Amino acid sequence: MVTPIAVRYETDRDHAIWLIPIGGLWGLVLDVHHVAPVFERELYAIHNSPWADLFAFHYTLDRQAVRTFSLERIFVSIVLFIGAVAIFWGTRRLRPGAYQIRTGLDRVIGAGVTTVIAASYATVAMGVAVSVQEGFRSVSTIVGNDSTLVGGIVVGAIGIGLGLLCGLGLEGIPGDKRRTRPSVTALGGGAFGVMVWLGGVGIGVPLRDRFLSEGNLSIPFIHWGGLVALVVYGATFGVAYGIVRGVFQLGEPRQPLKEL
Structure with missing residues (x-):
């Protein structure tokens, strides 16, 4: 960072x-x-x-x-x-001009680069949150395995996929100033993590188990460790997105650090 x-x-x-x-x-x-x-x-x-x-x-x-x-x-x-x-x-x-957005294509490139960088940091943060809970083996069961290594690979894949969705969501925040404020994007990313937890873990996991006849988890399925990991992911993504996205702005001075 x-x-x-x-x-x-x-x-x-x-x-x-x-x-x-x-x-x-x-x-x-x-x-x-x-x-x-x-x-x-x-x-x-x-x-x-x-x-x-x-x-x-x-x-x-x-x-x-x-x-x-x-x-x-x-x-x-x-x-x-x-x-x-x-x-x-x-x-x-x-050159400072290399970071300025002049066309629609520039905006796509800027948002894409920002998303890749933010997803990288957020995936590492989520990996730490999962590791602290010794949850890699549990994550690996998503693909029918029971391996720490496979769990780490799955976490990485999830991080990439969530990054694309979260990037699209944060890019949709109205107003360039809001979109480039780490405090605002962190809240947006954290909210995204909660929504993924509710839909993916609370509903998706039990439905998957019922479809595969592997269990009978209740809906919603409450897994607080998953909530922590996803909120950590979303908040980290949001902070990184707001910081990096602010580099790709046209005609606006860079904001002082105190505005974080």
Whole structure:
């Protein structure tokens, strides 16, 4: 999220660049139990709980199935870091006019790029929410499986699909100023998450089970964990959408950060 904020609000890159290594340290903070002089057992217990995924998927990356790919993990980490830095500095060279909407096609491109970026952040956030609840296996049952890996793939696919729908919904908000205010789009995204939960989880899941003769869930089916995950998805999508969408505006000065 560092690059979209820096582009939207013209943040000083020399200072904002520090957020990238700070993010890396955030992912390693749970390893402090190795050197902590006190509360070592308590810190280790947190380190080995699903809540550790709040720290850059620390719990998931420490799973044995993932740890076996140590070289691959290092390679991916280096690629992601280099990519993040390259994008961060590369956007600094783009002309302000490159972000302006002049035609209908420009609007489609702007909304499309915004949707892809917002869906990426939101899917990661939803993945964290599902992982904290140890819900990947439950999600995988949607496709008749019982695998954490398959559950993660399903969450990713759901995130992409929901992103297309949520992007269309937020783009329909009347008024450019409302459409580019993260506070407004976050509320819209959160409401979208609630509606998906009511329709997809509350009604869709029990109907699917009845169709496949796999159960007799009541309608509506109440699953609070699903509500949390979908609201997290929608709110994250909304915040990212409002920030990035504000870059693609014509004839309007970029809004100061205080308007968040």
